[in-house]
Amino acid sequence: MTIIAAADGSALGNPGPAGWAWYIDDDCWHAGGWKNATNNRGELMAVLDLLESTADVDEDLKIFCDSQYVINALTKWMPGWKRKGWKKADGKEVLNRDLLESLDEALTGRDVEFEWVKGHNNHAMNEAADERARAVATAYQKGTAVPEGPGYVPVGTSVSVDAGGESPAHAEAGTEAPAHVAVEPEAPAHAEAPAPGGDTTVVSTRVARTVADELVSRARAQGVHPQEYLADLIGRSLERE
Numbered sequence: 479m480t481i482i483a484a485a486d487g488s489a490l491g492n493p494g495p496a497g498w499a500w501y502i503d504d505d506c507w508h509a510g511g512w513k514n515a516t517n518n519r520g521e522l523m524a525v526l527d528l529l530e531s532t533a534d535v536d537e538d539l540k541i542f543c544d545s546q547y548v549i550n551a552l553t554k555w556m557p558g559w560k561r562k563g564w565k566k567a568d569g570k571e572v573l574n575r576d577l578l579e580s581l582d583e584a585l586t587g588r589d590v591e592f593e594w595v596k597g598h599n600n601h602a603m604n605e606a607a608d609e610r611a612r613a614v615a616t617a618y619q620k621g622t623a624v625p626e627g628p629g630y631v632p633v634g635t636s637v638s639v640d641a642g643g644e645s646p647a648h649a650e651a652g653t654e655a656p657a658h659v660a661v662e663p664e665a666p667a668h669a670e671a672p673a674p675g676g677d678t679t680v681v682s683t684r685v686a687r688t689v690a691d692e693l694v695s696r697a698r699a700q701g702v703h704p705q706e707y708l709a710d711l712i713g714r715s716l717e718r719e
């Protein structure tokens with residue numbers, strides 16, 4: 479059996495009051511946020527909390543995301559960032575490193591599949607997650623109760639939630655991005671270019687990481703830079719066309 483969920487983030491101002499949420503069904507969802515954070519932090523936190531909430535469940539996990547930043551970061555870019563000490567190609571530290579390191583740990587040993595969906599395109603689960611993330615961001619903006627939801631509830635388990643699924647707003651501690659985390663404007667996740675070939679792209683975390691590690695291993699064995707090795711492979715493939 480596979481757990482199927484949607485994860486999303488929302489920031490009013492980006493950065494600004496922000497929320498995150500993951501959604502499985504109306505009886506199984508969780509949300510939270512900060513007084514000041516970016517949309518991308520919300521997108522990442524939604525996935526992290528989902529992974530942590532289901533850590534003890536012996537099931538595969540499929541996550542719908544409308545952020546290609548999240549999918550690419552977790553399935554393509556992270557191995558290279560780690561090898562460079564969490565630095566980008568330009569030498570600058572990767573944004574949201576704290577969440578990415580936690581996600582790297584949470585993904586270890588998990589069979590997780592990510593599927594990209596176009597945001598605000600009537601995908602029921604994505605819309606449900608987006609609605610809840612935005613409700614949290616709005617609650618922080620207005621200083622009202624934060625609708626956190628029931629959390630992960632295994633199938634067949636009854637749940638009792640206060641009216642509206644709300645709980646008191648978080649205490650001051652933990653409501654903002656940690657002081658050591660640079661909160662700066664980021665490109666909206668929804669504005670990223672659609673994946674080629676349609677509205678959905680399915681990527682297996684385990685397969686993507688295995689391929690990336692294998693390419694790096696082969697490049698090192700031949701004493702060449704991984705990018706040069708990959709470029710050579712592509713060139714030879716094109717020659718055979």
